[in-house]
Amino acid sequence: MKKPFDEEELRAKSKSLFDDSVEQLDAATLSRLNQGRQKALQEIDAARPAGQWARWVPAGGLAAAAVVAVVVWQGAPVEHSAPEAGAATDFEILLSEDSLDMLEDLEFYSWMDAANLDSGGDVG
Amino acid sequence: MSACTGIFAVSCSREQPKEAMTLQRERQLNQFLAGVERRALRFAEIAVRDRDEALDLVQDAMIKLARNYAGRPEAEWTPLFYRILQNGIRDWYRRQMVRNRVMVWFGRTSEPEDDYDPVAQAPDPMGRTPDEQIESRQAMQKLEQAVTDLPARQREAFMLRTFEGLDVAGTAVAMGCSEGSVKTHYSRAVHTLRDVLGEYWQ
Numbered sequence: 001m002k003k004p005f006d007e008e009e010l011r012a013k014s015k016s017l018f019d020d021s022v023e024q025l026d027a028a029t030l031s032r033l034n035q036g037r038q039k040a041l042q043e044i045d046a047a048r049p050a051g052q053w054a055r056w057v058p059a060g061g062l063a064a065a066a067v068v069a070v071v072v073w074q075g076a077p078v079e080h081s082a083p084e085a086g087a088a089t090d091f092e093i094l095l096s097e098d099s100l101d102m103l104e105d106l107e108f109y110s111w112m113d114a115a116n117l118d119s120g121g122d123v124g
Numbered sequence: 125m126s127a128c129t130g131i132f133a134v135s136c137s138r139e140q141p142k143e144a145m146t147l148q149r150e151r152q153l154n155q156f157l158a159g160v161e162r163r164a165l166r167f168a169e170i171a172v173r174d175r176d177e178a179l180d181l182v183q184d185a186m187i188k189l190a191r192n193y194a195g196r197p198e199a200e201w202t203p204l205f206y207r208i209l210q211n212g213i214r215d216w217y218r219r220q221m222v223r224n225r226v227m228v229w230f231g232r233t234s235e236p237e238d239d240y241d242p243v244a245q246a247p248d249p250m251g252r253t254p255d256e257q258i259e260s261r262q263a264m265q266k267l268e269q270a271v272t273d274l275p276a277r278q279r280e281a282f283m284l285r286t287f288e289g290l291d292v293a294g295t296a297v298a299m300g301c302s303e304g305s306v307k308t309h310y311s312r313a314v315h316t317l318r319d320v321l322g323e324y325w326q
Contacts, residue, residue: 007314010321011286017264018287022162029175033161036183040157043190044150 153194156201157186164209167283170268171213181216185209203297206288210280210298217276263324270320274313277301281309282317 161182168178185208193204271279277299284295285306295310296303 007318010314010318013263014267014286014317015289017260017267018163018166020260021264022166025162025165029165029179030162032179033165033182036179036186037154037157037161039183040186040190041150041154043187044146044153044194 149194152198153190153201156198156205157189160202160205161186163288164205167206167287168209168213170271170283171279172216173268173272177216181209181212184212200297202288203290203294206284206290206298207300210300214276266321266324270317273320274316277305277309278313278316281306282313285310 164182164185165175165178168181169175172178172181185205188208189201189205193201196204271282274282280299281295284290284298285292290298292303292306295306299306299309
């Protein structure tokens, strides 16, 4: 009767066969493994600066958003206030009584302007 | 004159040890990966029975370890590395199952070929006679086939414990399960392999 196959024997033989097969890997395969390892090691270098930059991304984003907000907040009233101020002034002039008087004598002022140009400013 | 003078002195003094630590860690990781890569390749190859696929899986595992766990204590690298590799192998099996379902849908199958022999054309570096090489190769093929036929968790437990020499705790980390589960899976695997291989290896 055969001796029962011992667990330790199975383990030792399996490991021995596995180790042999590892030793028999060909040069082309070892070269590909080496290439893969070098690629993996580059990940450490690649991950390091990325990690440092990534740490500043939220702060940079907030700073950029703040700058945009300030520009919009300060720039917008300047652009809109100038025409509004000008329009208000024009409206004020148009509504003033003096201006209406001037409009009534528009023909006189037109003549005076023409005379002033012709005589070199000696009118009056 | 030293580059680290004036206001830059503080930042330089911090950067140099940091740089040196990174280089040292890179050397340690290189040493670790160089020591584990061949066994990992055979490990993955037995699981997926395709050398190119196994090479891709090992490279992915090395990259993920370097990217995510290079800063962890060196003692943790082995179980972490094999856990990543195991996850890759499981994903590979899932993809294969989906692919096979699609192939069946279109009336085709993509069964693995039975004549797979990963070391058939490699010269023997140990200087054995052709007969000895053939005998060893056939024994390994038988073992590979028997291990491949095991249920996935039993296969993982047996390969990690026997081929990689991980202890129960390390195997549990690599498999992502309890130590009790490792013992159960390993025991069942050994029992099955003894039945399958015992007669052949007597």
